[in-house]
Amino acid sequence: MVRRIPKQLVRKGMYIETVECPTAEFSGRRFLVQSDETVRAILATSAAYAVVNIKKSTIDIDAALGTVPAVRIASMAEERKRATETVARAAVQLRESFGAVREGTLELERLGSVADDLSDRIDASPDVFLKVTRLKTKDEGTYVHSLAVSALMMQLARTLHYDESTVHELGVAGLLHDVGKLGIPNTILNKTGALDPEEKRLIRSHPEVGYQQLKDLGNVSDLALDICLHHHEMLDGSGYPEGLKAAQLAPEIRLATVCDVFEALTSARAYKKAWKTRDAVTWMFDRGHMFDKKLVIRLGSIFT
Ligand SMILES: [Fe+2]
Incomplete structure (x- = not known):
């Protein structure tokens, strides 16, 4: 199962299906985030969101995200x-x-x-x-x-x-x-x-x-x-x-x-x-x- 989250919520242990960059800095790459350097690299992209594979991640995604909704809707x-x-x-x-x-x-x-x-x-x-x-x-x-x-x-x-x-x-x-x-x-x-x-x-x-x-x-x-x-x-x-x-x-x-x-x-x-x-x-x-x-x-x- 996958979940779309703002890139600011990406953590070590998350398995990334897609980093949604308009300029494709992470084009076609699926990977486990294993270092803070990778987290920083994702933050530095033009993406707003990343798609995380819950099953393949090595951390509990719901616990990692806490009560923060993936996307807030103004009204x-x-x-x-x-x-x-x-x-x-x-x-x-x-x-x-x-x-x-x-x-x-x-x-x-x-x-x-x-x-x-x-x-x-x-x-x-x-x-x-x-x-x-x-x-x-x-x-x-x-x-x-x-x-x-x-x-x-x-x-x-x-x-x-x-x-x-x-x-x-x-x-x-x-x-x-x-x-x-x-x-x-x-x-x-x-x-x-x-x-x-x-x-x-x-x-x-x-x-x-x-x-x-x-x-x-x-x-x-x-x-x-x-x-x-x-x-x-x-x-x-x-x-x-x-x-x-x-x-x-x-x-x-x-x-x-x-x-x-x-x-x-x-x-x-x-x-x-x-x-x-x-x-x-x-x-x-x-x-x-x-x-x-x-x-x-x-x-x-x-x-x-
Ligand atoms: Fe049809």
Whole structure:
């Protein structure tokens, strides 16, 4: 399990997964902090945060950090109100946009501004944002899931230093990735018991259905089309619809998949409870070669 902490809290005995430097002074290095010199070297970087692996550390991280929260939020109540309003507004706009996709009349600019609003909120407080998006009703499930995935994709892409126009494009792709679910009845999407073969086939058809709808619009980017079609593919070839393997899956698709599954795990569904952020990250990390582990760690590091 990993925890993101301000660099000032780094101590000897902590195992560092990442020092989040914009200029990559510690690029790609994972190591145990063994000396005060290393602590000072981390303090001297341009990083604000470091990601610590709790299991691999040789000291008790919770005891070392005491009661100091990893990240302080100026006004949580205020941020929660803002996030709630943005999510409610975005869900309505997304419902209308999904309808427009079906009619063949989607205006992409509108989705772009929805993505920008979401990006601002997750950037202000990823934890508050995720809490708000967990509170979805059955009816708005697909919309709130999509906007949460969109925001997670943008935030994760930023930590990977994607340029802003690609971040924006990924945000729009996240909003649209599940558009093919629109034709599937909520009774099937929210079913608590086992799915029969026909219901399973219907659900598994949503990437291809959505891809075709978006392609027919003629103005959707190749990246968004690719993410829509392949967001259920796994690195080990166990996904669908094509059973592609790691070498065939672009980094942006891996990024979308990780955010999609993480969001599903951390949300309550009719058939399951919401998982804690840490549990979801650990579960995904331990899934053999299904997910890109580096991306899973990065995603976990966004949250306190
Ligand atoms: Fe999906």
